Amino acid sequence: MEKRANKYNLKLKSVQYANGDTEPVQELEIEFDNHDEIFSIIERIKDKNIFENPEEATQFALGLKLFSEVKLKHRKNPLFDELNEVFPVFMKKLKSM
DSSP: OOOOOEEEEEEEEOOOOTTSOOOSOOEEEEEEEESSOHHHHHHHHHHTTOSSSHHHHHHHHHHHHHHHHHHHHTTTSGGGHHHHHHHHHHHHHHHHO
16 A cells, blocks of 8 residues: 655745846746645744744755655655664654754
8 A cells, every 4th residue: 555645746836046146047847746744734834933044944854855755755865874874863863853
C-alpha cells in the first residue's frame, strides 16, 4: 500500500541577478509530494523566531522540507551516509526550540 502524500506545485522565477540584470528571465516549475503539510511547518518555524527575518524562516522551512523528503526517499544512498547519523539530532533540536 502506497503512503498518502500532500501534493505541491512550486514555481521559481528569476527577478534580478547579482549584477543588476533582469534578463534573461528564467523559470522553473515542479510538482512534488511531501508527507508533511509544508504550510503549517512554515508557520511553526516562523513562530519559533529562529531568524529575525520571517522570509528567511520561510526559505529555511521550504528548503529543509524539500531536502529532507528527497533524503528520506533515498536514505540508503551512500551520499547521505554521514547525514543519516546527524540529521535526526538536528531535527530533534529544531523541534524542541
